[in-house]
Amino acid sequence: VCVLTDSDVFPANTVSLNGLKVFGNHSFDKVISYATSVVSASGSGLSRAFSELLNGNLDAIRRVTDFQHYEGGGMGAYVSNDRVMVGSYNFMVSMSISMPRELNIKDAVFISINMEMAGIFAINYTPLNSVKSSLHMLGRHDMLPLFAVRDFNLTAPNLKSRFKLTDDQLDFPVIEERLLLSDTQRPIFAKPIAVTSKEGLLPYAECVVGSLSLRKTARLNLVLSVICAIVGMFIMYYLTFSGSAATAAPANVLLYQVLWTVPTFLISGWAGRY
Numbered sequence: 001v002c003v004l005t006d007s008d009v010f011p012a013n014t015v016s017l018n019g020l021k022v023f024g025n026h027s028f029d030k031v032i033s034y035a036t037s038v039v040s041a042s043g044s045g046l047s048r049a050f051s052e053l054l055n056g057n058l059d060a061i062r063r064v065t066d067f068q069h070y071e072g073g074g075m076g077a078y079v080s081n082d083r084v085m086v087g088s089y090n091f092m093v094s095m096s097i098s099m100p101r102e103l104n105i106k107d108a109v110f111i112s113i114n115m116e117m118a119g120i121f122a123i124n125y126t127p128l129n130s131v132k133s134s135l136h137m138l139g140r141h142d143m144l145p146l147f148a149v150r151d152f153n154l155t156a157p158n159l160k161s162r163f164k165l166t167d168d169q170l171d172f173p174v175i176e177e178r179l180l181l182s183d184t185q186r187p188i189f190a191k192p193i194a195v196t197s198k199e200g201l202l203p204y205a206e207c208v209v210g211s212l213s214l215r216k217t218a219r220l221n222l223v224l225s226v227i228c229a230i231v232g233m234f235i236m237y238y239l240t241f242s243g244s245a246a247t248a249a250p251a252n253v254l255l256y257q258v259l260w261t262v263p264t265f266l267i268s269g270w271a272g273r274y
Helices: 028-042 046-054 089-094 129-140 156-163 175-181 201-241 250-270
Strands: 002-004 015-022 064-070 074-079 082-087 108-113 116-125 145-147
Touching: 002 201, 015 028, 015 046, 028 046, 028 064, 028 074, 028 082, 028 108, 028 116, 046 116, 064 175, 082 089, 089 108, 129 145, 129 156, 129 201, 201 250
Parallel strands: 002 145
Antiparallel strands: 015 116, 064 074, 074 082, 082 108, 108 116
Protein backbone atom coordinates (compact mmCIF):
# COMPACT_ATOMS: atom_id res chain seq x y z
CA VAL A 1 0.00 0.00 0.00
CA CYS A 2 1.28 3.50 -0.90
CA VAL A 3 -0.02 6.41 1.16
CA LEU A 4 -0.69 9.47 -1.00
CA THR A 5 -1.56 12.94 0.27
CA ASP A 6 -3.04 16.03 -1.38
CA SER A 7 0.28 17.27 -2.73
CA ASP A 8 1.02 13.88 -4.29
CA VAL A 9 -2.23 13.86 -6.26
CA PHE A 10 -2.36 17.57 -7.07
CA PRO A 11 1.10 19.17 -6.67
CA ALA A 12 1.75 22.90 -6.39
CA ASN A 13 0.16 25.11 -9.08
CA THR A 14 -2.37 22.45 -10.10
CA VAL A 15 -5.09 23.77 -7.76
CA SER A 16 -6.24 27.36 -8.26
CA LEU A 17 -9.21 29.57 -7.52
CA ASN A 18 -11.34 30.45 -10.51
CA GLY A 19 -13.79 32.92 -9.02
CA LEU A 20 -15.52 34.19 -5.87
CA LYS A 21 -19.05 35.24 -5.11
CA VAL A 22 -20.16 36.72 -1.79
CA PHE A 23 -23.71 36.53 -0.42
CA GLY A 24 -25.57 38.58 2.15
CA ASN A 25 -24.04 41.55 3.93
CA HIS A 26 -20.60 40.00 4.32
CA SER A 27 -17.58 41.82 2.92
CA PHE A 28 -15.13 40.24 0.49
CA ASP A 29 -12.27 40.66 2.94
CA LYS A 30 -14.17 38.92 5.74
CA VAL A 31 -15.24 35.98 3.59
CA ILE A 32 -11.74 35.52 2.19
CA SER A 33 -10.14 35.85 5.63
CA TYR A 34 -12.52 33.39 7.30
CA ALA A 35 -12.31 30.83 4.50
CA THR A 36 -8.52 31.02 4.32
CA SER A 37 -8.19 30.70 8.11
CA VAL A 38 -10.29 27.52 8.24
CA VAL A 39 -8.78 25.97 5.10
CA SER A 40 -5.24 26.66 6.36
CA ALA A 41 -6.09 24.95 9.65
CA SER A 42 -7.22 21.86 7.73
CA GLY A 43 -3.79 21.24 6.18
CA SER A 44 -5.39 20.33 2.86
CA GLY A 45 -4.08 20.99 -0.63
CA LEU A 46 -6.44 23.96 -0.88
CA SER A 47 -4.35 25.94 1.62
CA ARG A 48 -1.86 27.25 -0.95
CA ALA A 49 -4.55 28.46 -3.36
CA PHE A 50 -6.47 30.28 -0.61
CA SER A 51 -3.32 31.81 0.88
CA GLU A 52 -2.55 33.41 -2.49
CA LEU A 53 -5.79 35.41 -2.14
CA LEU A 54 -4.31 37.32 0.77
CA ASN A 55 -1.54 38.83 -1.40
CA GLY A 56 1.02 38.36 1.34
CA ASN A 57 -1.19 39.82 4.07
CA LEU A 58 -0.70 37.00 6.56
CA ASP A 59 -2.31 39.12 9.29
CA ALA A 60 -5.65 38.34 7.63
CA ILE A 61 -5.37 34.73 8.81
CA ARG A 62 -7.28 34.67 12.07
CA ARG A 63 -7.14 32.41 15.08
CA VAL A 64 -9.25 29.27 14.67
CA THR A 65 -10.74 27.36 17.59
CA ASP A 66 -12.73 24.14 17.91
CA PHE A 67 -11.66 23.06 14.43
CA GLN A 68 -13.23 19.82 13.24
CA HIS A 69 -13.26 17.72 10.07
CA TYR A 70 -16.57 16.13 9.12
CA GLU A 71 -17.18 12.95 7.17
CA GLY A 72 -19.14 13.91 4.09
CA GLY A 73 -17.14 16.81 2.70
CA GLY A 74 -16.55 19.66 5.07
CA MET A 75 -15.08 21.22 8.18
CA GLY A 76 -16.07 23.72 10.80
CA ALA A 77 -14.52 26.04 13.38
CA TYR A 78 -15.01 29.23 15.32
CA VAL A 79 -13.32 32.33 13.93
CA SER A 80 -13.66 35.58 15.92
CA ASN A 81 -16.62 34.07 17.80
CA ASP A 82 -18.41 33.30 14.50
CA ARG A 83 -19.34 29.74 13.60
CA VAL A 84 -17.77 29.08 10.21
CA MET A 85 -18.51 26.04 8.02
CA VAL A 86 -16.50 25.29 4.90
CA GLY A 87 -17.28 22.44 2.55
CA SER A 88 -19.03 21.10 -0.50
CA TYR A 89 -22.60 21.83 -1.59
CA ASN A 90 -23.91 18.52 -0.24
CA PHE A 91 -22.15 19.11 3.07
CA MET A 92 -23.79 22.49 3.48
CA VAL A 93 -27.19 20.99 2.74
CA SER A 94 -26.57 18.24 5.29
CA MET A 95 -25.79 20.94 7.87
CA SER A 96 -29.24 22.48 7.25
CA ILE A 97 -27.86 25.57 5.54
CA SER A 98 -30.17 27.07 2.93
CA MET A 99 -28.52 26.57 -0.46
CA PRO A 100 -29.87 27.63 -3.89
CA ARG A 101 -30.00 24.67 -6.30
CA GLU A 102 -28.24 26.60 -9.05
CA LEU A 103 -25.12 26.72 -6.86
CA ASN A 104 -24.66 22.96 -6.92
CA ILE A 105 -21.21 23.16 -8.54
CA LYS A 106 -18.89 20.15 -8.60
CA ASP A 107 -15.53 21.82 -7.90
CA ALA A 108 -16.28 24.56 -5.42
CA VAL A 109 -15.73 25.57 -1.81
CA PHE A 110 -18.73 26.96 0.06
CA ILE A 111 -18.54 28.96 3.26
CA SER A 112 -21.26 29.80 5.76
CA ILE A 113 -21.00 32.18 8.69
CA ASN A 114 -23.33 31.58 11.64
CA MET A 115 -25.34 29.09 9.58
CA GLU A 116 -25.95 31.55 6.72
CA MET A 117 -24.54 31.18 3.22
CA ALA A 118 -21.67 33.67 2.89
CA GLY A 119 -19.69 32.83 -0.22
CA ILE A 120 -18.61 30.39 -2.90
CA PHE A 121 -15.15 29.84 -4.34
CA ALA A 122 -14.84 28.13 -7.73
CA ILE A 123 -11.84 25.77 -7.79
CA ASN A 124 -9.90 24.64 -10.82
CA TYR A 125 -8.07 21.28 -10.62
CA THR A 126 -5.50 20.45 -13.30
CA PRO A 127 -4.64 16.71 -13.30
CA LEU A 128 -1.09 15.96 -14.43
CA ASN A 129 -0.38 13.17 -16.90
CA SER A 130 2.63 12.17 -14.78
CA VAL A 131 0.35 11.58 -11.78
CA LYS A 132 -2.07 9.55 -13.88
CA SER A 133 0.69 7.37 -15.32
CA SER A 134 2.17 6.91 -11.83
CA LEU A 135 -1.15 5.70 -10.41
CA HIS A 136 -1.56 3.23 -13.25
CA MET A 137 2.04 2.07 -12.82
CA LEU A 138 1.33 1.27 -9.18
CA GLY A 139 -1.86 -0.56 -10.17
CA ARG A 140 -0.07 -2.72 -12.73
CA HIS A 141 2.30 -3.92 -10.01
CA ASP A 142 -0.45 -4.65 -7.49
CA MET A 143 0.42 -1.64 -5.33
CA LEU A 144 -2.77 -0.15 -3.91
CA PRO A 145 -2.70 3.67 -3.59
CA LEU A 146 -4.25 4.74 -0.29
CA PHE A 147 -5.53 8.29 -0.68
CA ALA A 148 -5.01 10.09 2.65
CA VAL A 149 -6.33 13.36 1.24
CA ARG A 150 -7.82 16.21 3.29
CA ASP A 151 -9.37 18.17 0.43
CA PHE A 152 -13.10 17.39 0.67
CA ASN A 153 -13.51 17.81 -3.09
CA LEU A 154 -11.19 14.85 -3.70
CA THR A 155 -13.70 12.05 -3.15
CA ALA A 156 -13.33 8.48 -4.37
CA PRO A 157 -15.67 9.00 -7.38
CA ASN A 158 -13.87 12.25 -8.19
CA LEU A 159 -10.45 10.59 -8.19
CA LYS A 160 -11.64 7.62 -10.24
CA SER A 161 -13.12 9.95 -12.83
CA ARG A 162 -10.12 12.30 -13.08
CA PHE A 163 -7.44 9.61 -13.27
CA LYS A 164 -9.44 6.81 -14.95
CA LEU A 165 -9.10 4.43 -12.03
CA THR A 166 -11.18 1.37 -11.21
CA ASP A 167 -12.54 0.38 -7.82
CA ASP A 168 -9.65 -2.02 -7.20
CA GLN A 169 -7.02 0.63 -8.03
CA LEU A 170 -7.52 2.84 -4.99
CA ASP A 171 -8.26 2.72 -1.29
CA PHE A 172 -10.23 5.62 0.16
CA PRO A 173 -10.61 5.31 3.96
CA VAL A 174 -12.84 7.35 6.24
CA ILE A 175 -11.82 10.86 7.26
CA GLU A 176 -10.42 9.83 10.65
CA GLU A 177 -7.98 7.40 9.07
CA ARG A 178 -7.03 9.85 6.33
CA LEU A 179 -6.23 12.51 8.91
CA LEU A 180 -4.08 10.10 10.88
CA LEU A 181 -2.13 8.87 7.86
CA SER A 182 -1.53 12.37 6.50
CA ASP A 183 -0.36 13.74 9.85
CA THR A 184 3.36 14.45 9.53
CA GLN A 185 3.71 14.42 13.33
CA ARG A 186 2.15 11.00 13.86
CA PRO A 187 4.25 8.47 15.81
CA ILE A 188 5.86 5.74 13.71
CA PHE A 189 6.37 2.47 15.57
CA ALA A 190 7.86 0.43 12.74
CA LYS A 191 11.62 0.58 12.28
CA PRO A 192 12.51 2.60 9.15
CA ILE A 193 14.65 0.70 6.66
CA ALA A 194 15.10 3.44 4.07
CA VAL A 195 14.53 7.15 3.49
CA THR A 196 13.64 8.56 0.08
CA SER A 197 13.42 12.15 -1.13
CA LYS A 198 10.83 12.67 -3.84
CA GLU A 199 9.75 15.50 -6.09
CA GLY A 200 6.32 14.52 -7.30
CA LEU A 201 4.45 11.24 -7.51
CA LEU A 202 6.27 9.77 -10.53
CA PRO A 203 9.71 9.41 -8.84
CA TYR A 204 7.97 7.99 -5.78
CA ALA A 205 6.04 5.43 -7.83
CA GLU A 206 9.19 4.45 -9.73
CA CYS A 207 11.05 4.03 -6.44
CA VAL A 208 8.32 1.82 -4.97
CA VAL A 209 7.91 -0.32 -8.08
CA GLY A 210 11.68 -0.59 -8.52
CA SER A 211 12.06 -1.73 -4.90
CA LEU A 212 9.46 -4.44 -5.45
CA SER A 213 11.25 -5.59 -8.59
CA LEU A 214 14.59 -5.65 -6.77
CA ARG A 215 13.14 -7.70 -3.92
CA LYS A 216 11.64 -10.25 -6.34
CA THR A 217 14.95 -10.45 -8.22
CA ALA A 218 16.95 -11.02 -5.03
CA ARG A 219 14.58 -13.75 -3.88
CA LEU A 220 14.63 -15.54 -7.24
CA ASN A 221 18.43 -15.40 -7.44
CA LEU A 222 18.64 -16.78 -3.91
CA VAL A 223 16.37 -19.68 -4.86
CA LEU A 224 18.49 -20.42 -7.93
CA SER A 225 21.66 -20.37 -5.84
CA VAL A 226 20.19 -22.87 -3.36
CA ILE A 227 19.04 -25.12 -6.20
CA CYS A 228 22.51 -24.93 -7.77
CA ALA A 229 24.13 -25.99 -4.50
CA ILE A 230 21.70 -28.86 -3.86
CA VAL A 231 21.91 -30.20 -7.42
CA GLY A 232 25.70 -29.90 -7.33
CA MET A 233 25.92 -31.98 -4.14
CA PHE A 234 23.75 -34.71 -5.62
CA ILE A 235 25.84 -34.78 -8.79
CA MET A 236 29.10 -35.04 -6.82
CA TYR A 237 27.57 -37.78 -4.65
CA TYR A 238 26.47 -39.74 -7.72
CA LEU A 239 29.81 -39.39 -9.52
CA THR A 240 31.76 -40.44 -6.40
CA PHE A 241 29.77 -43.59 -5.69
CA SER A 242 29.37 -44.60 -9.34
CA GLY A 243 33.09 -44.72 -9.93
CA SER A 244 33.14 -41.66 -12.15
CA ALA A 245 34.90 -39.29 -9.75
CA ALA A 246 37.41 -38.37 -12.45
CA THR A 247 34.58 -36.64 -14.31
CA ALA A 248 34.33 -34.12 -11.47
CA ALA A 249 37.50 -32.37 -12.58
CA PRO A 250 38.05 -28.76 -11.44
CA ALA A 251 37.38 -27.47 -14.96
CA ASN A 252 34.01 -29.27 -15.10
CA VAL A 253 33.03 -27.99 -11.65
CA LEU A 254 33.96 -24.45 -12.67
CA LEU A 255 31.93 -24.80 -15.88
CA TYR A 256 28.95 -26.02 -13.84
CA GLN A 257 29.12 -22.98 -11.57
CA VAL A 258 29.54 -20.54 -14.48
CA LEU A 259 26.50 -21.95 -16.28
CA TRP A 260 24.38 -21.41 -13.16
CA THR A 261 25.38 -17.73 -13.05
CA VAL A 262 23.85 -17.11 -16.49
CA PRO A 263 20.21 -17.14 -15.24
CA THR A 264 21.07 -14.82 -12.35
CA PHE A 265 22.68 -12.29 -14.71
CA LEU A 266 19.65 -12.41 -17.02
CA ILE A 267 17.19 -12.00 -14.13
CA SER A 268 19.20 -9.14 -12.65
CA GLY A 269 19.23 -7.40 -16.04
CA TRP A 270 15.42 -7.54 -16.18
CA ALA A 271 15.04 -6.06 -12.67
CA GLY A 272 14.93 -2.46 -13.90
CA ARG A 273 12.36 -3.14 -16.62
CA TYR A 274 9.10 -2.26 -14.88
